[in-house]
Amino acid sequence: MQRVTAALLVRDGKVLIARRKPGKHMGRKWEFPGGKIHPGESPEECVARGLAEELDSQARIGELAGSARYTNGPVDLDILLYRAEYLAGSFTLRDHEALAWVQPQELLSYDLADSDRELARQALSALRDS
Numbered sequence: 001m002q003r004v005t006a007a008l009l010v011r012d013g014k015v016l017i018a019r020r021k022p023g024k025h026m027g028r029k030w031e032f033p034g035g036k037i038h039p040g041e042s043p044e045e046c047v048a049r050g051l052a053e054e055l056d057s058q059a060r061i062g063e064l065a066g067s068a069r070y071t072n073g074p075v076d077l078d079i080l081l082y083r084a085e086y087l088a089g090s091f092t093l094r095d096h097e098a099l100a101w102v103q104p105q106e107l108l109s110y111d112l113a114d115s116d117r118e119l120a121r122q123a124l125s126a127l128r129d130s
Contacts, residue, residue, distance in 0.1 A: 006032035057089025066122025070115035
């Protein structure tokens, strides 16, 4: 099982999602940006690193907002969704082909990666409760 993180990055009431490049696993699907947790790295450090490496952006990482387990053949993920507050950066596309800032209630209308669909439901709940 691979432990990974995802960012629930909210700015001006909208949530950031990114579309995976074609040719990658679940290519052209939308997801919350994040990354694989490296040995010795905390989940919060992983989220911050993932945003910096994938999008050239810095964020303050907050509390855990949700989690999901996703298994499909050889892919077995434990995904942790963390709230993140945008601090700075250019949102340069490195690992994705597009970014979108969407209203939370629109999240489930996007063609999300299977691994992120449950996270989107939990994100909606977390945002309603805040």
